[in-house]
Structure formats: structure tokens, C-alpha cells
Amino acid sequence: MQELLPDQLVLLLEHLLEQKTLSPRTLQSLQRTYHLQDQDAEVRHRWCELIVKHKFTKAYKSVERFLQEDQAMGVYLYGELMVSEDARQQQLARRCFEQTREQMDRSSAQVVADMLF
Template identity: 80%
Template sequence: MQEMWQEAGTFLPGRQTSYLPKHRISVGYFVQVGKTELLPDQLVLLLEHLLEEKTLRPRTLQSLQRTYCLHEQDAERNKKEPMNEWELVRHRWCELIIKHKFTEAYEQVERFLQEDQAMGVYLYGELMVSEDARQQQLARRCFELAKEQMDRFSAQVVAEMLF
């Protein structure tokens, strides 16, 4: 698996954090020593870096999802952590799904847009900007299902993006 992550040619820039060395490290660092249970901010850092990649193979995304159980992060989150940290993990994961057109995980985007309307506004924009008919259809379907639960301002912003 480590080779697969390094295949993407990804590197994390040195950051002033307590959990990362101050030098450049490969994404493989996160799986090198069995680091499959990361803190939310570590997962966000990893996902944000992967968002900078021009392309990621579906196999890499599948491995990422399986390794970090990204499809279960909302249900399995540590109750000690604030909910918004896990929402941010899910949001970044959904951004990766959209950017790389990872169709087998579109249901996770749909669930996020229905459960986290306030944080989902940006994702609606990403779905529409992609100019991918399937992603645009997903955005419209999710909005129709969620618009009644959205606050008026968010619903108005999303409606303007979609129509």
C-alpha cells in the first residue's frame, strides 16, 4: 500500500505541528508504521494535501477510504472529539470524491449534503463547477431532498448555483 501512496508522488510540506516532523515527509509516512487511526486534524492534513494532487487513481482512493474508514467517520467518531472536526474530515473526503470523480463514493457525498447542510454549500459549488452531468444531477437531487431542512440563506445560495 505504501508504494501506491508514493506512486502519486505526494509530499507533505514541513508544518509546525506536534505530530509531524519539521521536514518534508511522504504521504506514505501515515501508513508506514500502521498509523491507521489518525486524529481528525491529522486526517484533515492528509486529505488537504491529497486535494493538491492533480490526479489520484481510483485504487488509491479506495485504499485511502479502506485504510481510514472514511465512509464511517461520522458514525465511528471518538465522542471526545468535537463534532465539527469530524465534519471537516468528511468534508475534505467529499472534496476528494468530487475532484477525482470517484463515483463509487458518491453516496457519501449525498449523505454529507443531507446531514451537514451548512458545510455542504461549498460542495454544491464544486459539483456544479465540475461540468460533469452526473455530479450536477447529484447536486440537484441532494438539494431537492435537503432544501426544507436548510436555513433560508444557505438554500438561496445553493439554489442560485444550481439553477
């Protein structure tokens, strides 16, 4: 595969987010091919959205890392985790928030707290 620029990866991932289902095998192949966990925040955000949407449990560490390192961009992702009605995803959101709430700006922390509790 040819190496893609970050903007191209964002477009690819946005297109994949429109797909109703993706297999774990496809997601794993994407992760391995494009090293998505090592890309910029925009790419990693879309990657995390795919992980959450398709409940790709093998990559939950990427979601956790994103929520810890990119708190401002993570607010939307907290919402996605909570509306999924998946207990593991909701637990992941609560655990990450407890670990990072003190580092978040006050308004973002309040928005996330309102979603989680």
C-alpha cells in the same frame, strides 16, 4: 497503518487535494484504511472534495450523505459539484438539494439554489 487523529486526517486529505490526479485504487484504499465516511464532518468534507475532484463514482453515496447531514458545510460542496461540468455530479447536487432544501436555513438554501438553477 497507524490510526490518525481527525486533525491529522484533515491535513492528509488537504495535501491530497493539491495532487493533480489520484487513482480510484488510491482513493478506495484511503477510504478503506481510514473509514473516511465514518469520521467527523471536517474529515468527511475533505473526503467529499476528493471524491468530487477525482470523479470517484463509487463514493458518491458519501457525498450524498454529507449534503444531507451537514447542510451548513455542504454549500461549498454544491459549488464544486456544479463547476465540475460533469452531468452526474450536477445531477447529484440537484437531487440532494431537492431532498434537503426544506431543512436548510433560508440563506443557505438561496445560495445553493442560485448555484444550481
